[in-house]
Structure formats: C-alpha cells, structure tokens
Amino acid sequence: MVDWKDRTPFYDYLSRLPVEESVLVQLEPGDLGLSSIDVRGRESFIVRFKTGARSIWTMVPEPQWVGFLVPISWAGDYLLNGMAAKPNSVFQLDGTQEYDTVTEQRDAVTVGVRRSVLASAAAALTGGEYQIRAPSQKKMDVPAKHRRQLISILSKAIAASPVSASGDHFQSMPRTIETDMVSAIADWMIQMDDLDTCHLVANRSDLKIVRDAMDAIRQAGHANLSIADLCQAAGVNKSRLHQAFSEVQGVSPGDYLYRTRLTYSREFLLKSERVGQSVKDIAIKHGFLSSGQFARAYRSMFGELPSETMAR
Incomplete structure (x- = not known):
C-alpha cells in the first residue's frame, strides 16, 4: 500500500x-x-x-x-x-x-x-x-x-x-x-x-436533508456557514437537522462543521500556498475567530500545535 x-x-x-x-x-x-x-x-x-x-x-x-x-x-x-x-x-x-x-x-x-x-x-x-x-x-x-x-x-x-x-x-x-x-x-x-x-436506506428524508446541507458547505465553504445557514439550505429547523445528521453520519451538524474546519485547516497548513500567512490568518480563514481556541482544538485533534505543522 x-x-x-x-x-x-x-x-x-x-x-x-x-x-x-x-x-x-x-x-x-x-x-x-x-x-x-x-x-x-x-x-x-x-x-x-x-x-x-x-x-x-x-x-x-x-x-x-x-x-x-x-x-x-x-x-x-x-x-x-x-x-x-x-x-x-x-x-x-x-x-x-x-x-x-x-x-x-x-x-x-x-x-x-x-x-x-x-x-x-x-x-x-x-x-x-x-x-x-x-x-x-x-x-x-x-x-x-x-x-x-x-x-x-x-x-x-x-x-x-x-x-x-x-x-x-x-x-x-x-x-x-x-x-x-x-x-x-x-x-x-x-x-x-x-x-x-x-x-x-431506511429514511430517505434524512439523507436528503444531509445532502442539501453538505451541498451548501461545498458551495459556500465551511468557514462561511452557520447552523442556521445549513437549516435554511435544507429547509428544516435545528432539531430536524440534528436528527438527520445523527441518523446518517452519527454526529451532530455542529460537530461535522467544526471537524471540517479543523481538517481543512490542517490540510492548508501543509500546503505551499500558505507561505507568508500566520497561524492567526489561517485560523480566521477557516472560521476560527480566536487563534488561541484554534490552537487548543487543533492540538487536541492532531497532537501538535498549528505552528509545529507549519514548521515541517
């Protein structure tokens, strides 16, 4: 492999x-x-x-x-x-x-x-x-x-x-x-x-709700969307959106959006295009308003600080 x-x-x-x-x-x-x-x-x-x-x-x-x-x-x-x-x-x-x-x-x-x-x-x-x-x-x-x-x-x-x-x-x-x-x-x-x-699939309506929400993420970008935006894209309230994500993906829509931001931020830190940008710039780019909160969440998920990833 x-x-x-x-x-x-x-x-x-x-x-x-x-x-x-x-x-x-x-x-x-x-x-x-x-x-x-x-x-x-x-x-x-x-x-x-x-x-x-x-x-x-x-x-x-x-x-x-x-x-x-x-x-x-x-x-x-x-x-x-x-x-x-x-x-x-x-x-x-x-x-x-x-x-x-x-x-x-x-x-x-x-x-x-x-x-x-x-x-x-x-x-x-x-x-x-x-x-x-x-x-x-x-x-x-x-x-x-x-x-x-x-x-x-x-x-x-x-x-x-x-x-x-x-x-x-x-x-x-x-x-x-x-x-x-x-x-x-x-x-x-x-x-x-x-x-x-x-x-x-047991509940096609759940699947459609998740698909509509994920289409919105792909089109608008994960950093620019809130749960309210996902609800609007899927045409449902927060409770129904949460139920659909839990059934199809086993996570809440908030967790999915948050983990997506973390995963994409790590990918960006590993790319050559990020040269010249600070950790704070990259945090804001991926929807994190606090660079300190971003660093703590990043280290908890990936076992190292964003600055350590950037230094590779």
Missing part, C-alpha cells in the same frame, strides 16, 4: 481518485493513517484503502459507474448513508448518488465498473438483456462464502496488476485481467439478484 502520511496533504491523494469529488473529515483525535492501493483499468477501477482515526469519507461518484464496497475490518460501527455494516455486508454503489462512510480503523475495498460494460457482461452470462437495478445505494447481507468470493475476485485482480510506470502511484490492470474480473463480478452480481438480500 502507498502510505499517504508522508505524502501530505492528503487532499492531493483524494483529487486523484476516479470520482467527481472526495472529502475526508477527521472526527476524533488520533492518526488518520491514510494508505491505499489504487488499480486502474480501461473500464474499471479498484481502490483498497485504510484509515485510522474515526472519520467521515464522502464520495461524489461519476454517473457512469456502478460498483461494490466491501468493508473488510473496522472498529466500532461502520455506516454507509446511515446503514450499519455487519460482518457479512457488501454495499452496492451507484454513480448517480453520493455516499458517506463513517468509521475508524477501516480497511475496505471498492470496485467500480462502467455501467454499460457490467450490464453487457451480465447479459452475456444470462443469454439475454440485463438491466442493472434502479439507481440506489444498497446494503447486502450476503452469505460469508459469497463475501469471500468477491474479495477474492478483487484481490486476484490487484495482485495481477503491475505498478504504473508513469509514477502516478497506481497500478495498471491488464486488459485480459480486467475482462475476467468484470465477468466474475457480473456473475457474482447475478447470484446476489437471486438471493435478494438487499436493504435500502
């Missing part, structure tokens, strides 16, 4: 992922410990990633992709759009819908395949037209052997993919390996259709 602790800021890594947008917010103190294996094919990709401290990872996929996410191990709970993983869970993903995963000490693998390519592979196996089910994020509680089967399919493809010679920190999947992998995933997906083990 590529260890991104020494390749900070980690948003440089997130920008390389095959998605429209990716946001990682640290929720609790500790080492984020981001590391990954990233494999790219012509019609597919595999990303196996590990993180340490509890965090929320938001993905905004590209619409043409469908895929699966397999949590391999984690501590505490593992939530995807409010759906709690079990030891035998696999999540089906759709590129038309963004999703959040919340957990700590995560080790998970995600595979994405171009929608038309996966449908064609399934049609070849069934001998007729195959329609991928209506777009949605789903949790599938599958028999243990089926979960192991999917992990094995992905592990074999990773092992057969050499590191890219371009220095882009990802592995290139050979075309023959990709074809075999997509066919195996299509066969696995057909088996899951027969088992009908899917669970959908």
Whole structure:
C-alpha cells in the first residue's frame, strides 16, 4: 500500500481518485493513517484503502459507474448513508448518488465498473438483456462464502496488476485481467439478484436533508456557514437537522462543521500556498475567530500545535 502520511496533504491523494469529488473529515483525535492501493483499468477501477482515526469519507461518484464496497475490518460501527455494516455486508454503489462512510480503523475495498460494460457482461452470462437495478445505494447481507468470493475476485485482480510506470502511484490492470474480473463480478452480481438480500436506506428524508446541507458547505465553504445557514439550505429547523445528521453520519451538524474546519485547516497548513500567512490568518480563514481556541482544538485533534505543522 502507498502510505499517504508522508505524502501530505492528503487532499492531493483524494483529487486523484476516479470520482467527481472526495472529502475526508477527521472526527476524533488520533492518526488518520491514510494508505491505499489504487488499480486502474480501461473500464474499471479498484481502490483498497485504510484509515485510522474515526472519520467521515464522502464520495461524489461519476454517473457512469456502478460498483461494490466491501468493508473488510473496522472498529466500532461502520455506516454507509446511515446503514450499519455487519460482518457479512457488501454495499452496492451507484454513480448517480453520493455516499458517506463513517468509521475508524477501516480497511475496505471498492470496485467500480462502467455501467454499460457490467450490464453487457451480465447479459452475456444470462443469454439475454440485463438491466442493472434502479439507481440506489444498497446494503447486502450476503452469505460469508459469497463475501469471500468477491474479495477474492478483487484481490486476484490487484495482485495481477503491475505498478504504473508513469509514477502516478497506481497500478495498471491488464486488459485480459480486467475482462475476467468484470465477468466474475457480473456473475457474482447475478447470484446476489437471486438471493435478494438487499436493504435500502431506511429514511430517505434524512439523507436528503444531509445532502442539501453538505451541498451548501461545498458551495459556500465551511468557514462561511452557520447552523442556521445549513437549516435554511435544507429547509428544516435545528432539531430536524440534528436528527438527520445523527441518523446518517452519527454526529451532530455542529460537530461535522467544526471537524471540517479543523481538517481543512490542517490540510492548508501543509500546503505551499500558505507561505507568508500566520497561524492567526489561517485560523480566521477557516472560521476560527480566536487563534488561541484554534490552537487548543487543533492540538487536541492532531497532537501538535498549528505552528509545529507549519514548521515541517
């Protein structure tokens, strides 16, 4: 795995992922410990990633992709759009819908395949037209052997993919390996259709409220918004906003906004663009009016003062 602790800021890594947008917010103190294996094919990709401290990872996929996410191990709970993983869970993903995963000490693998390519592979196996089910994020509680089967399919493809010679920190999947992998995933997906083990998001209204609030954060910037602004964006009162965030992400909207400011401030401190700016300037830039309060909160979360991060 590529260890991104020494390749900070980690948003440089997130920008390389095959998605429209990716946001990682640290929720609790500790080492984020981001590391990954990233494999790219012509019609597919595999990303196996590990993180340490509890965090929320938001993905905004590209619409043409469908895929699966397999949590391999984690501590505490593992939530995807409010759906709690079990030891035998696999999540089906759709590129038309963004999703959040919340957990700590995560080790998970995600595979994405171009929608038309996966449908064609399934049609070849069934001998007729195959329609991928209506777009949605789903949790599938599958028999243990089926979960192991999917992990094995992905592990074999990773092992057969050499590191890219371009220095882009990802592995290139050979075309023959990709074809075999997509066919195996299509066969696995057909088996899951027969088992009908899917669970959908229990409360879509909660998910919409959270999405509307997070869209507002992305558009206006985390430093410029208050909880009242998020309520207005989502069209709900504070109590309803709190309920929705608690259900979907396991945190309050205030905590999410606060942790986002801390996480982004650390990323900015690690960037070359911050040269010439003081800690106070950066604190204000990220919504902290008191540089002393910012320094105390920062040290509590990351184990060092902002000035120590800046001195690296």
